[in-house]
Amino acid sequence: LQLTGASTLGALAGCAGRLPGTDDDGGREVTPRSTVTSDPDSSVSLTAGSGTIRPAPETSTTNWMYEGQYPGPELRVQEGDVLSVELTNSLQKATTIHWHGVPVPNPVDGVPNVTQEPIASGETFTYTFRAEPSGTYFYHSHVGLQLDRGLLGPLIVEEREPHVEYDREYVVVVDDYLPGEPELPSGSGRGGGGMMGDVRPPYEGLLINGRLPEDPPRFEVAEGERVRLRFVNAGSATVFGVRIAGHEMTVTHADGRPVEPVDVDSFVFGAGERYDVVIEATNPGTWAVQADALDGNEPPARAVVEYESAGGGSPQRPSSVSNRLQYGDLRSISSLDGVSGEPDRTFDLTLSRGRGQSYTWTIDGQAYPDADPLQVRPDEHVRIRMTNQSPVVHPMHLHGHFFQVGNAIKDTVIVPGHRGQVTIDFHADNPGRWLFHCHNLYHLDAGMARVVRYV
Ligand code: C2O
Ligand code: CU
Structure with a gap:
């Protein structure tokens, strides 16, 4: 697994300069992954619009979807390929696409008002990034509750050398x-x-x-x-x-x-x-x-x-x-660079339902977007300890990075209810502004999110 290796950075570094806070010993470098400008290996056009789905012979409803399909078209590329997706917004509302799990350069992460302006009705936006590492991912709208209207599809990044044999x-x-x-x-x-x-x-x-x-x-x-x-x-x-x-x-x-x-x-x-x-x-x-x-x-x-x-x-x-x-x-076959030993920075966060009349969900009592960013420095080993003070589970997802949880490397982890505790560790190797949030869409929309901001 090469998240910070020379070949990855060489391919992605573009014109970006060295940031303060990187290792002085010349070992690890943390460089913003700038937008990929090389010719894509794979170009896809997706139109977000409304259409009819028939989940059973006698059932049909109007939903929102990509290319008139639900789930949206399967995007499948080889690890390391440059994928370019031109999204045309034929909805009446603004939208974006997020590449769930892929540590893309920040400008193409698809978070409205954090990494891009939402794409207005009738507009297009092109997302270009190098698809790595290999894995099973999906893509979805990151605006409001649009994911629950059907704006989602699978993204498969195939291994060049599968470690599993299958027919x-x-x-x-x-x-x-x-x-x-x-x-x-x-x-x-x-x-x-x-x-x-x-x-x-x-x-x-x-x-x-x-x-x-x-x-x-x-x-x-x-x-x-x-x-x-x-x-x-x-x-x-x-x-x-x-x-x-x-x-x-x-x-x-x-x-x-x-x-x-x-x-x-x-x-x-x-x-x-x-x-x-x-x-x-x-x-x-x-x-x-x-x-x-x-x-x-x-x-x-x-x-x-x-x-x-x-x-x-x-x-x-x-x-x-x-x-x-x-x-x-779960025992990952590879290990995550930059997360061994004691962390450089630790956040202790409480997950809970907001107080008061309105439906809100909070991280440490704050409901996004009225919430402080979690500030990190490039190359830090960052730890987040979460305690769930509510009775319901929260599947917490970090954009732009994988994290270590126990012996596994993941990007989304369930924090059990009733004082469940989960600790994740990640290496701050992808500068930018990244959302960290509950993937229960209703909790996210009601405030259960923070921005992880590199300073
Ligand atoms: Cu599927 Cu913010 O994520
Ligand atoms: Cu939640």
């Missing part, structure tokens, strides 16, 4: 389905939850690759194959528990970063997290892939693993969970 792969985008216009709960109203708790939006179901469980996507496999499944939690307010009937899953990547393989029968992921797993197709039949909302009552999202030999039929359901993935099971 075929499927991308599995798991989402919560909100047909209408998303709204923030108004204060203490909108049923239950109380001061400390929370209310989920009125979801009409749970989707895999845009399908409701009555018409699930089918993943064909042949006996003897190793099948890679790239799971993306693109939901806006849902923690999913995932199981596959009849098969053990070998987890090979967490948030795109390779881990030592772990065998489990289920994993849990919060909004913004990704897991890659491999299954061995040694159990012919028709089997359900099931994603249950851990915090909701909707019927589980479903896909079907279908052996060529099986000849259809209804899928077998997964049995109960006995061996669920824990963060402590």
Whole structure:
């Protein structure tokens, strides 16, 4: 994993100069990743607009989406390729795209009013960046609640030399389905939850690759194959528990970063997290892939693993969970540079529901955008300790960097409710202004964010 290596910086440094605060011994250098100007290896045009989705034969609704598709078109490039995406905004509202998980140069990170002006209706904006490191990512609008209207799609950066062998792969985008216009709960109203708790939006179901469980996507496999499944939690307010009937899953990547393989029968992921797993197709039949909302009552999202030999039929359901993935099971194959030993700077942050009448969520009592930036210096080893004073989970996501959590390298991590504590460490190697926030979109929109600002 080369996040700060010579080749990465050489390719990305552009005209940027050396910043104060970098190592004097000539070892590590921290240079702003300026916008890539070389010719793209891959150019894509995306139009954000409204259109009709049909998540089941009898169900259709108008949503917002890219290229008239939900989920949006899969973008797939090779590690190190320069990807250029021209976004045309055909919505009536301003929008942006964020490349969730990819440590892009700051000017193309897609955060409105932090890294760019929102793209007005009728305008275009081009995002160009080098796609690295390899991994399973996704892209989505970063304006307001637009992600929950359907403005999302998978981004796959393929390894040049895969460390996992597999015969075929499927991308599995798991989402919560909100047909209408998303709204923030108004204060203490909108049923239950109380001061400390929370209310989920009125979801009409749970989707895999845009399908409701009555018409699930089918993943064909042949006996003897190793099948890679790239799971993306693109939901806006849902923690999913995932199981596959009849098969053990070998987890090979967490948030795109390779881990030592772990065998489990289920994993849990919060909004913004990704897991890659491999299954061995040694159990012919028709089997359900099931994603249950851990915090909701909707019927589980479903896909079907279908052996060529099986000849259809209804899928077998997964049995109960006995061996669920824990963060402590994850051991990254590579290590993150610049985060060993004691940190140069530590932030102790409390995550909680705001006091008062309106619906707000806070970090250390402040609701973004009326919140102080977290200031860091280039090359620092930064630690963030989070304590969750609310009963609900917060999947916390850091832009522009990977972080170390336990023995894993991730970019999004669930902080459990009821005084759950999680500590992350990152190397301040990507100067700019980066959002750090809860990926529950409603919490984000109600203030649960801070800017990490390099000074
Ligand atoms: Cu998917 Cu600010 O992130
Ligand atoms: Cu949250």
